[in-house]
Amino acid sequence: MTIYGLWIINKAGGLVYQRNFAEGLAQLSSNEYLVLAGTLHGIHAITSRISPIGPSSGAQVIEGENFKLTILLTATGTKLVLLTSLPDASAQLILQKTYEAYADAVMKNPFHTPEMPIRSEGFDTRITDLIGTGQTS
C-alpha cells in the first residue's frame, strides 16, 4: 500500500493540516487543497443525510480508478482523510493511530488553538514516525 497524503478537516470544513508522503498524485496549490477539503466536507454532509436507514456517519471510503480516500469522522466532527493506493490493508488502522497522535500532540498542546491550522512539531514527528515516506508493505 502506498500512502499519498493526509488531510485533517475541522468541523467547519476548513483544512487545518495537509501533508504529502509518497509521489503519485498531482501537485496542487494550497488554495486548491482548501477548495477540495471544503468540497469533501460538503459531500460528506450530503452522504450522511441521504442514508436510507437511520442516521449515518457519512461516507467512509471514496474510491477512484487508481487511488482511494479513507475518511475517519471523530466524535467532535473533525475529519481525518487518508489518500492511499487501491489495495489498502491498514488505512483504517493508520487513521486510528493518526487520531491518537492528534489527541496527544495537538489537543494536549497548550499552544494549539482549536479549529486553527496545526503547527505542532510534536505532531509532525509522530506522523513521520507513523507514516514515514508513505510506503508500507
Add this chain to the structure above:
Amino acid sequence: MAYSQPHPRLSVPSNSSQTSVDHPSSSRFSLPSAAQKPNPSRPSIYDKNLNKSRFAEVSGSSFAFLFSEIVQYTQKRVSGINDLERRLNTLGYRVGIRVLELMVWRTESSSKAPKREIRLLPALMAIHTQVWKAVYGKTADGIEKSVENADEYMIIDNDPPIERHVSVPRDMSQLSCSSFTAGIVEAVLDGLGFPARVTAHNTPNAQHPSRTTILIKLDRSVLEREELLK
C-alpha cells in the same frame, strides 16, 4: 485580584524589582475562600488516610489536558515569556509546599526513624528521587554540579512528563513549561531551609529532544552554613 500587580517573588531577591518583602505573599498560597462550605455528605480529602493514596495515580491524559489549560490561561494574562515562566513557577511553588508537607507526614507514619534532610547533597538527592517519584512516578535522570559557579546545581530530566505533549512554537523557543517543576523544587528547597532560585531550561540532545535542566541557584547563606557543617 492579585493578577493586576506583578506577583511577589520568592524568598531570594530576584532580577525582578519586586521582592516578597514588599508584598505579603498572597499569590504563593491559595487559601479556600470563606464562601466555600464543605459538603457534609462527602468526607473531606483532609480526613482520608494519607498512605492509602500514596501509590494512587492520576490519568496522564487528564493531567495533560489540565496542564494545557493552565498554560493557556496563564498565557492570556502575561506580557512575555519571563512573566509566563514566573507565573508557572508560582503555581508550582504552591504544589511544592504541599508535596513536601505530604511527604513528611507520609514518612512520619510509615518509617520508624523519620528524618529531616539538613545537608545540601542528601536534600538534593531526596528531591531527585523521592520528590520526583511522588510527583511524576519516576526519578529524575541526573544531578550535576555547575563547574563555573559553586552555588549552582542542576537536576536533569530527559523526558519531563509535563512536557510530553507540549510543542512550543518557534517564536517562544526559550520558554520551558518545566518552570512549573522548578517552582515545585523551589518550594521543597525553601521548606527544607535551603532558599534558592530555581529556573528551568531546555537542553535538548540527539536522543532526548525534550531534555530539561532544572537549575538551582542557592542563596549564599546556604553555602555558608554548609561550610560550617563540614
